[in-house]
Amino acid sequence: MKRPTERGGTVKSLRQAIGLIKMGAPMHPIFVHFTIALTSASLVFDALGFFFNKRSLTAAGGWTLVGAALMTLATLSTGLTSATRAPVEEGEARSFLRAHMALGFIFYGLLVAITFWRMSLWQSGQSVSWVYLAALAVVSLVMTVQGYLGGELVYRYGLEVEQAYRELPEHDAGSPPPQLVSSKATPPPARTKKHGEAA
Amino acid sequence: MTGTSFIGLYAFQWIALLTAGLTSLLLADALAGHYRSGFTFRVQYAPFISGGLLIIAAVAAAVAPNVAWLNTALRGASWLAVASGLVGFGFHHYYGIVKKPGGYKWLLHYLMYGAPQLAPLALAIVGVLAVVAARGLAGEVSFAGLNMRAALLALVAVALAGAVLQATILHYRGAFNNPAMYAPLTAPLLAVVASIWMVVAPNSLILFALTILLWLTFLLGFIGLGMHLRGFERQMGGLYVSLFNLLEGPPAWAPALFAGFATVGLVTVRLL
Numbered sequence: 168m169k170r171p172t173e174r175g176g177t178v179k180s181l182r183q184a185i186g187l188i189k190m191g192a193p194m195h196p197i198f199v200h201f202t203i204a205l206t207s208a209s210l211v212f213d214a215l216g217f218f219f220n221k222r223s224l225t226a227a228g229g230w231t232l233v234g235a236a237l238m239t240l241a242t243l244s245t246g247l248t249s250a251t252r253a254p255v256e257e258g259e260a261r262s263f264l265r266a267h268m269a270l271g272f273i274f275y276g277l278l279v280a281i282t283f284w285r286m287s288l289w290q291s292g293q294s295v296s297w298v299y300l301a302a303l304a305v306v307s308l309v310m311t312v313q314g315y316l317g318g319e320l321v322y323r324y325g326l327e328v329e330q331a332y333r334e335l336p337e338h339d340a341g342s343p344p345p346q347l348v349s350s351k352a353t354p355p356p357a358r359t360k361k362h363g364e365a366a
Numbered sequence: 367m368t369g370t371s372f373i374g375l376y377a378f379q380w381i382a383l384l385t386a387g388l389t390s391l392l393l394a395d396a397l398a399g400h401y402r403s404g405f406t407f408r409v410q411y412a413p414f415i416s417g418g419l420l421i422i423a424a425v426a427a428a429v430a431p432n433v434a435w436l437n438t439a440l441r442g443a444s445w446l447a448v449a450s451g452l453v454g455f456g457f458h459h460y461y462g463i464v465k466k467p468g469g470y471k472w473l474l475h476y477l478m479y480g481a482p483q484l485a486p487l488a489l490a491i492v493g494v495l496a497v498v499a500a501r502g503l504a505g506e507v508s509f510a511g512l513n514m515r516a517a518l519l520a521l522v523a524v525a526l527a528g529a530v531l532q533a534t535i536l537h538y539r540g541a542f543n544n545p546a547m548y549a550p551l552t553a554p555l556l557a558v559v560a561s562i563w564m565v566v567a568p569n570s571l572i573l574f575a576l577t578i579l580l581w582l583t584f585l586l587g588f589i590g591l592g593m594h595l596r597g598f599e600r601q602m603g604g605l606y607v608s609l610f611n612l613l614e615g616p617p618a619w620a621p622a623l624f625a626g627f628a629t630v631g632l633v634t635v636r637l638l
Binding site: 250253264266286 | 372373581585588589591592595596600604605606608
């Protein structure tokens, strides 16, 4: 069922906007950004600190990694919540979902392990090494694959996307975009059949 | 306080916190199993009482290691958990095998499909770990005739061996349908051997090997968590039919026990 504004109007007042607030919105897409940003920032800070010998940058790298390990707990738990609300049939999307769920915990295990490693380096007063940076790069690579799988779930399969916007009247996903220069010689594109539409 | 500290906590504080975490994982799986069987016996609530007390006492003793009465409370809760685990083992054995049609003649069937035989013993071993933690927090240097380091490594070996055995039975039930189901038979099993070796004849080479194996076991715990989650998702409806699949699927938190016991081992080799 579409929301009131999608039945023909636009949001014109604060009251109408407040009426659009929906509790229980998917939180997983919010938290994943913290995980991705903090982990990759840690790699960048540590690498810069290592190459330019800046202790302040390596300190920032350490704290961002600790932040990533903590925030990813929220990412995991909201991801599980999202999975319990996803009525996905068996098929391609479900395969992506399974891989995304399995890889999530694997990534978290790697993240926790490298965080402990980072904290032991900090405690013993040592700086980061090539080996550590390489390991963190591997963790970031796993995170990238995990993020790609999640992105596919949302942008290809529309998981937890409500699709409550109004479509343009002539919009058709199968048709090419309108031509900027009109050409009488080119016939109008044939309308492709929508999914589920009767022949 | 014995040993060295890591981010402000000493070895036995870490072990007390880890026992609390391990107990939480055990109780989560016990809740699923006992709920599935409908809490037929009142005694099925016992692990939640003893385990709950152990969690509270372990966290309190780790936070305030110098408070004597908290240490005493941890010892009491630990022995209660040990007793509860042993009684649970008896119940699982009697009602899960002996009293079932066919009894021991159908042993393999009931090992696979009956109450998990070794699960209550996991609570008992966590209870013993908590006893060691309490003694360590009180400044004692030995347990059962072994120094604390050797005692903890022996306990880690026993705990991991039990976890490997239980996982093997259940993965056999699952026909090892995924190659990853052989994982508990790799690094964790070698970690058991290396732990025992460290107890009997400690040397730096074995210590290095044990450290690597414990890290691998730690990571395997998380891989197991992910794969068990994938197992839920492979069932009809996946997590969308969450309660049903949670009860009928693989034990959700069991792989994390590998990570937990490995962490106890890592704390022992690094901080003691």
